Amino acid sequence: MADLTDDQKRDFESAAFRRLLQHLDSRGDVQNIDLMNLAGFCRNCLANWYREAAEAEGVALSKDDSREIVYGMPYAEWQEKNQRPASDEQKAAFERNRPKH
Numbered sequence: 807m808a809d810l811t812d813d814q815k816r817d818f819e820s821a822a823f824r825r826l827l828q829h830l831d832s833r834g835d836v837q838n839i840d841l842m843n844l845a846g847f848c849r850n851c852l853a854n855w856y857r858e859a860a861e862a863e864g865v866a867l868s869k870d871d872s873r874e875i876v877y878g879m880p881y882a883e884w885q886e887k888n889q890r891p892a893s894d895e896q897k898a899a900f901e902r903n904r905p906k907h
Contacts, residue, residue, distance in 0.1 A: 827852075831878050834888035839896045846905040852876045 810818070830836070830849060838848035850873065857872035873881040892900070 827876060827878070830876075834884075837888075837890060837892070837896070839892045839900055842905065843896065843899040843903055846903070849873075849876050851905075 838850060841848040853869070853872040853876040856875060857867045857869065860867040860872070870881065877884040879887075
């Protein structure tokens with residue numbers, strides 16, 4: 807592995823995270839339940855992890871604020887614009903594969 811400084815690692819990780827958010831933003835057709843069923847995490851998980859990281863550094867961040875950072879808009883707006891009802895198949899897969907985090 808390349809000899810990266812801690813600052814470089816942080817900067818590259820930050821850039822990768824921003825790219826992930828851009829990618830997810832461009833794929834509003836991909837439902838959170840699909841992400842959960844396939845990968846075991848979704849946009850809400852990312853928002854929770856972001857909030858937890860902020861809180862670990864002493865920065866208070868609300869659930870709504872962290873979701874807006876991840877979704878690029880208020881969560882309710884994203885839901886109205888993109889979220890579809892989950893199919894019975896999606897719900898069954900979620901129950902079988904429910905992440906434990």
